[in-house]
Amino acid sequence: MIPLLTADEMRVVERQAIEGWGVPSLVLQEHAALGALALLPPGQPVHVLAGPGNNGGDALALARLARLEGREVSVWSPSAQPGWRGDAAHQARLWKGLGGEIRTSTAPAEAMAVWRGWVVDGLLGLGTTRPLEGAALAWVRALNASGLPVLALDLPSGLDPSAAEIPGEAVRATRTACFGHRKVCHGLMPAREACGDITVVPIPLDRAPRAALQLLERPILPPRAWDAHKGSFGHVVIRAGSLGMSGAAVLSALGALRVGAGLVTVLTDPEVRAEVAAQVPEAMVRPWQGTLPAEADVLLVGPGGIDQVPDWEGPLVLDASALKEGEGKRWMERPGTAITPHPGEFARLFRLPRPMLMDERLAQARQVSTGKPGVLLLKGAQSVLAGGAREELWINPTGHPGLATGGSGDLLAGMVAGFRAQGLPMREAVAAAAWFHGAAADRLPGAGLLPRDLADQLPELLRG
Ligand SMILES: NC(=O)C1=CN([C@@H]2O[C@H](COP(=O)(O)OP(=O)(O)OC[C@H]3O[C@@H](n4cnc5c(N)ncnc54)[C@H](OP(=O)(O)O)[C@@H]3O)[C@@H](O)[C@H]2O)[C@@H](O)CC1
């Protein structure tokens, strides 16, 4: 799990090092500047933009270190009166002590027209409180129009460190030297795209900070015992598939089987039983007669037009038609339940406005999941995972728009059930399914992707 910190959470980490451990803040700044300098191609000229706060201080420190390396360096401030205080003022003195100048211009595009090499963006970082305006905005516009490669210090100036959305204009960086820990803007789209290649520069701070938002990494699956048999990997029961929608039942069954469930029983509407059975011979396919097999480990309901949820006390995965208007709260309060809506289904389920932006999806996911035992997977680009009586939100970074195709969600729901049947706790089962589903897509071209192709990728992907 990669923590994505808000500015406030990062300030806590910073204070702990400076006030708690007694690390001088200039030491942190020197580590940051040295780490960032290492990301610039050797020998090239460097043009450093230094803003009013400590991001500007980092930039001035980098300018000094780059000059000591023998590079050609120029330093620019958008303001004729930068008004540096504290560490940034100290860095300005050190730079001037090397004979360095600090230049400014009211026509940044003209100044940049003769630049060669790299630009270092040290205008604004963690202290960004509002959209860019005035001179800073003019410099960022000129920089984005210049076509010059840019190394952003900590974050591209103009981004809100704690948000996914870009509040106005922001630097489009080639690379970003992110100091200590990733902030929210380094993990979530669209802000993440403005960062270019991100390198986390280690500085002497707590390695395990508190973060309410975390990015999923490849899930670690429990090892399979050498003497395991099909009963060891659980029995998934899938209530899915009706006339004209038998494919959803097939894909759900494939999802559960391809992630390693031991047994899969599909209970379809009677008229599609034969066509489902013909397409997935590895599953037991029976007509729905109103009762569940006694030995089920997990029940998946919904794919292929099934909207009635049978009485059942065990682990339950609900998708598609089973996600009925206004019933979200009920399912979030049921222990052992996972719901996997896309934003439209989510809005209907919880009678909320459809969440369009990433920051809205996060806020609404938090709103409906806080303190609730049910697990929510709010699907979309960068799916949001919440609930399971845990506070933090997880974000899935894998996958691409090719997944927005019929049947992809049915496969995913089957994967959730398949992982849960093998003993993963529900939240971990949902995380594993979301991650591997996206990772399977990442191995395939975007357009024309078929969910069954994803299923075929899974065994090899799971082997690692
Ligand atoms: N965390 C750590 O451990 C470490 C952090 N380090 C470095 O410190 C950086 C944070 O420094 P920082 O706190 O001084 O904030 P920073 O972003 O430089 O500027 C704040 C100034 O900008 C102003 N301002 C705000 N928005 C504005 C706007 N839209 N347009 C114009 N101005 C705007 C704001 O003014 P105000 O809002 O107060 O009016 C204030 O004057 C961090 O990103 C990293 O690089 C490293 O050295 C190592 C360890």
Ligand SMILES: [K+]
């Ligand atoms: K910056």
